[in-house]
Every structure is written in C-alpha cells, then in structure tokens.
Amino acid sequence: MTDFAARRTMMVDTQVRPSDVTKFPIIDAMLRVPRENFVPAAQREAAYMGENLELGEGRVILEPRTLAKMLDALDVSNDELVLDVGAGxxxxxxxxAHVAEAVVAVEDDETMASEAQESLAEAGVDNVILHVGPLAEGASQHGPYDVMLVQGGITELPLTLQDQIKDGGRVACxxxxxxxxxxxxxxxxxxxISWRMSxxxxxxxLAGFGKEHVFEL
Structure with a gap:
C-alpha cells in the first residue's frame, strides 16, 4: 500500500523547502492536505511528483513548488479573504484555506467542482465556498478580495477579476x-495593479485569459 504521508513529507522536503519557502503555515498546510485525494483517480500515484498534473481540456493542477512559492510571495494572513480562480x-x-480566513474557489467544470466539494468535506476543510461559473468572471458577490490566485497560465488578467481585488490587495498570476x-x-x-516578477x-x-486578437490593416 502506498505511503502517501511519507510522499507528502518528501514533497515538502525536496520541492517546497529548497525553493526558499520558509513560512511555517504554508509548509504545515502542505504537510497536512492529502494531495492524493484532490487529483483524478488515475493520477493518485503521481500526486506528489514535482510537475503539473493534467486534468484534461488544457487544465492542470499546478506543481507543489509553484503553489507554495505563490503563497509565500503573497504572504497571506489568517484574517484575509482569498479568491482561488480555477480551483480544479x-x-x-x-x-x-489553512493560511487564510476563508477562500472562494471558482471552477467552471461542474464535475470537478462537485468532486472538490466532496474532497474538501472529507479533509475537514470548512472555510471554502465553491462557486461554479466562468473563471474569468470570478465571484464578485463574495468580494472584494484581499488576495487572488489564478491556477493556470494567463497572458492577461481580465478586468472583471482586477475589479474584484481590494485596493491594497495582492494577486499572483x-x-x-x-x-x-x-x-x-x-x-x-x-x-x-503594479506587477513585479517573482x-x-x-x-x-486558461480559456478566457489570453490576449484578445485585434486585427489591424
């Protein structure tokens, strides 16, 4: 039987800590959350690999290092509301959810959203609201947000999402x-929004996050 707890520790020790992620709440969260329960059944054995995991349709679960470094750079505190776009x-x-006060998770795929709801409940995570709808539209009814993360590649951040970030808030893309x-x-x-490379x-x-093509004569 696979020892996922040992793999989780190895993931943190070989992928997260060496990437200059030092904030204890992030490391603790990554040691606690059973990543193998949040991936497609066929991918469970690959859950702790240091690479993006395919979800199909051009969607991925970002590699652990990327998520950890995003959170480290954002410096999320436990009194903040976070919008997680493309929660898969x-x-x-x-x-x-382990480092913030609450999370609003936006997912446009109803099947993935219902699986997420189930896995979050099984993991005892009760401070996440799942919102099913287009990723690029966010969830303005629960905002504005202190922090926003986008779980996938973009070429530009839609204005609809920019508007849902509080003044003084942060975003990782x-x-x-x-x-x-x-x-x-x-x-x-x-x-x-002023950006700096991290x-x-x-x-x-992600669909809806590419530049609009403008035709010029």
Missing amino acids: MGYSSAVI LFMQGALGEVRIGHKNGGV FNAGAPV
Missing part, C-alpha cells in the same frame, strides 16, 4: 509567453 479538484483551495512563463505578484493601489514556472493558458 480543490487542492489549491484546501492549502490556501503565471504569465506565459510561448513555452516560458513567470509568476508575477501584483499590488493594487488607487485602482491600478519566479519562473509554466502552465497552459
């Missing part, structure tokens, strides 16, 4: 240029 089967939301990507952390002040990573660009 709920792993990222379960981890964030993985900007893709071809096959190369970098996670940038945005700080919103005076209604404007670290390199990669993921497929």
Whole structure:
C-alpha cells in the first residue's frame, strides 16, 4: 500500500523547502492536505511528483513548488479573504484555506467542482465556498478580495477579476509567453495593479485569459 504521508513529507522536503519557502503555515498546510485525494483517480500515484498534473481540456493542477512559492510571495494572513480562480479538484483551495480566513474557489467544470466539494468535506476543510461559473468572471458577490490566485497560465488578467481585488490587495498570476512563463505578484493601489516578477514556472493558458486578437490593416 502506498505511503502517501511519507510522499507528502518528501514533497515538502525536496520541492517546497529548497525553493526558499520558509513560512511555517504554508509548509504545515502542505504537510497536512492529502494531495492524493484532490487529483483524478488515475493520477493518485503521481500526486506528489514535482510537475503539473493534467486534468484534461488544457487544465492542470499546478506543481507543489509553484503553489507554495505563490503563497509565500503573497504572504497571506489568517484574517484575509482569498479568491482561488480555477480551483480544479480543490487542492489549491484546501492549502490556501489553512493560511487564510476563508477562500472562494471558482471552477467552471461542474464535475470537478462537485468532486472538490466532496474532497474538501472529507479533509475537514470548512472555510471554502465553491462557486461554479466562468473563471474569468470570478465571484464578485463574495468580494472584494484581499488576495487572488489564478491556477493556470494567463497572458492577461481580465478586468472583471482586477475589479474584484481590494485596493491594497495582492494577486499572483503565471504569465506565459510561448513555452516560458513567470509568476508575477501584483499590488493594487488607487485602482491600478503594479506587477513585479517573482519566479519562473509554466502552465497552459486558461480559456478566457489570453490576449484578445485585434486585427489591424
């Protein structure tokens, strides 16, 4: 029988800690959340690999290192409301829920959303609200948010989502240029988001998060 707890510890010791993630609440969350319960059944054995896990339809569960470094750079505190865009089967939301006050998880795939709901309940995570709807529209009725994360690649962040971040809030996005990507952390002040590069990573660009093509003569 697979010892997932041992694999979880190894994931933290070989992928998370060496990536300069030092905040205890993040490390603790990643040691506690059973990642194998938040992935497709056929992928359970690969749950702790240091790479993105395919969900199909161009969707992935971001590799543990990427999620941990995003959270570390965002410095989420336990009195903050977080919007998790593209929550998939709920792993990222379960981890964030350990470090935030509450999480609103947006997922457009109803099957994945219901599986996420089930897995979150089984894991005893009770501070996540699942919102089923288009990822690019977020969940304005529960906002505005102190912090936002997007679980996939983007080339630009839709204005609808930018508007749901509180003034003084932060956002982590993985900007893709071809096959190369970098996670940038945005700080919103005076209604404007200023970005700074944080670290390199990669993921497929989410539908609705690419640049609009403008035809020029």
